[in-house]
Amino acid sequence: MTPLLQVRNVSxxxxxxxxxxxxxxxxxxxxxxxxxxxxxxxKSTLLNCLAGKLTPDGGQVVFDTHxxxxxxxxxxxxxxxxxxxxxxxxxxxQNARDGLRMGVSAGGNIGERLMAVGERHYGRIRGRAxxxxxxxxxxxxxxxxxxxxxxxxxxxxxxxxxxxxTGPRLAFMDEPTGGLDVxxxxxxxxxxxGLVREMGLSAxxxxxxxxxxxxxxxxxxxxxxxxxxxxxxxxxxLDDPQHAYTQLLVSSVLQV
Amino acid sequence: MIELSDVSKSFTLHNHGGARIEVMSGxxxxxxxxxxxxxxxxxxxxxxxxxRMIYGNYLAASGQIVVGGVDVAAARPRExxxxxxxxxxxxxxxxxxxxxxxxxxxxxxxxxxxxxxxxEARDRAAHLLALLNIxxxxxxLSPTTFSGGEQQRVxxxxxxxxxxxxxxxxxxxxxxxxxxxxxxxxxxxxAKARGAAIVGIFHDGAAxxxxxxxxxxxxxxxxxxxxxxA
Numbered sequence: 001m002t003p004l005l006q007v008r009n010v011s012x013x014x015x016x017x018x019x020x021x022x023x024x025x026x027x028x029x030x031x032x033x034x035x036x037x038x039x040x041x042x043k044s045t046l047l048n049c050l051a052g053k054l055t056p057d058g059g060q061v062v063f064d065t066h067x068x069x070x071x072x073x074x075x076x077x078x079x080x081x082x083x084x085x086x087x088x089x090x091x092x093x094q095n096a097r098d099g100l101r102m103g104v105s106a107g108g109n110i111g112e113r114l115m116a117v118g119e120r121h122y123g124r125i126r127g128r129a130x131x132x133x134x135x136x137x138x139x140x141x142x143x144x145x146x147x148x149x150x151x152x153x154x155x156x157x158x159x160x161x162x163x164x165x166t167g168p169r170l171a172f173m174d175e176p177t178g179g180l181d182v183x184x185x186x187x188x189x190x191x192x193x194g195l196v197r198e199m200g201l202s203a204x205x206x207x208x209x210x211x212x213x214x215x216x217x218x219x220x221x222x223x224x225x226x227x228x229x230x231x232x233x234x235x236x237x238l239d240d241p242q243h244a245y246t247q248l249l250v251s252s253v254l255q256v
Numbered sequence: 257m258i259e260l261s262d263v264s265k266s267f268t269l270h271n272h273g274g275a276r277i278e279v280m281s282g283x284x285x286x287x288x289x290x291x292x293x294x295x296x297x298x299x300x301x302x303x304x305x306x307x308r309m310i311y312g313n314y315l316a317a318s319g320q321i322v323v324g325g326v327d328v329a330a331a332r333p334r335e336x337x338x339x340x341x342x343x344x345x346x347x348x349x350x351x352x353x354x355x356x357x358x359x360x361x362x363x364x365x366x367x368x369x370x371x372x373x374x375x376e377a378r379d380r381a382a383h384l385l386a387l388l389n390i391x392x393x394x395x396x397l398s399p400t401t402f403s404g405g406e407q408q409r410v411x412x413x414x415x416x417x418x419x420x421x422x423x424x425x426x427x428x429x430x431x432x433x434x435x436x437x438x439x440x441x442x443x444x445x446x447a448k449a450r451g452a453a454i455v456g457i458f459h460d461g462a463a464x465x466x467x468x469x470x471x472x473x474x475x476x477x478x479x480x481x482x483x484x485x486a
Contacts, residue, residue, distance in 0.1 A: 031337075033345060190354045190356060193354065215353075217353050218337050219333045219334075231338055232333055233312060234313070235313050238268075239308070239314065240314040242315065243270070244271060247270050251271070
């Protein structure tokens with residue numbers, strides 16, 4: 001099986017400071033990988049480099065595209081990369097406001113992604129938007145409301161609907177459950193797991209919440225000071241951590 | 257089906273001066289289809305550690321752990337994930353699930369992960385939950401609020417949802433009443449009859465005598481038991 005994403009030697013410096021260094025991994029279709037580490041460990045820098053939001057200083061990010069097969073996204077043209085961002089990729093921001101258009105209705109937020117890939121039929125767009133509101137458990141009667149009138153949890157679910165409506169194959173998620181009530185978090189986790197299974201979606205999830213990765217991610221990468229210090233099966237890394245930093249991280253979690 | 261050769265395990269505690277604790281060495285074990293092997297030994301002897309290594313939850317320091325053709329000690333994560341999906345089931349003592357997911361879906365999940373139709377998966381889940389005497393009115397609730405015994409039965413139902421060719425059972429009958437214990441032992445016997453290779457920890461001596469074909473005392477795998485491996 002061809003990996004969906006092959007990451008080779010990706011590095012990013014901010015002046016003399018290391019953002020992330022020499023990161024390597026393969027992600028296969030349907031796999032969910034968590035990236036954990038404390039603030040400043042480079043996990044968000046890495047995610048942004050992989051998603052084309054930051055330009056790494058070196059390395060390769062090879063994505064298995066629908067049409068042309070594996071292509072290095074760092075050397076592709078800007079329009080091609082933008083197209084990828086609208087079709088095969090999804091990016092879910094920690095703060096839903098960064099991923100939504102707050103002045104546009106919920107239906108419009110979802111429909112916009114469809115129109116960006118060429119859908120023009122109003123009835124079909126509205127139908128798909130309503131269907132997706134349903135899937136993320138937002139009442140269809142809210143379709144014409146703007147997201148400013150939504151709660152934080154609803155905004156996050158709307159952001160996910162907006163991102164997944166075009167049937168992407170890879171989702172980048174930056175702290176998708178951060179800042180939400182635990183009860184809302186649980187519902188979002190269940191939703192994401194269902195979507196991963198039904199759509200065969202792969203995902204890279206940056207978080208500092210070890211309980212979230214345990215329930216959501218198949219694999220885990222632990223970062224410290226820009227370097228990947230440990231990687232493996234999620235439960236193995238959490239239950240039998242090998243690196244000093246991972247051991248510290250796991251033993252620092254408060255038990256509930 | 258499950259074959260361990262010369263497996264060892266140690267823990268290095270980096271935040272405690274790098275102390276290295278040897279917990280197991282020379283562990284070898286062969287479990288064939290239709291066979292149930294009990295791990296015995298005092299608390300702390302390494303029964304659960306050995307089981308966790310077979311599941312790939314703990315990393316083996318050396319040796320081979322082959323389950324259905326996959327060497328867990330050397331396999332890449334996605335090969336282990338596939339083995340867990342298709343080949344090796346695990347009934348642990350603890351239920352770990354996404355909160356707020358209904359019990360019926362928790363039990364059906366292993367089948368959905370294999371791509372089975374939702375109806376079929378739910379039917380199978382319902383059948384097992386009924387068999388294990390979980391009242392139907394609880395099926396739509398999350399098992400996180402259930403009693404210890406109920407959670408354990410949900411865990412067992414989940415572990416038996418798919419007909420895994422190999423199974424790991426960590427005290428499957430602890431904290432169960434007589435009737436439910438009998439149901440679980442019946443499930444184990446049925447799994448053996450269809451050819452499953454099983455490794456289990458049973459503190460319940462009568463249960464062990466009923467379903468297990470052999471006992472392995474893990475004390476023999478202690479690093480202190482010098483010469484035991486040779």
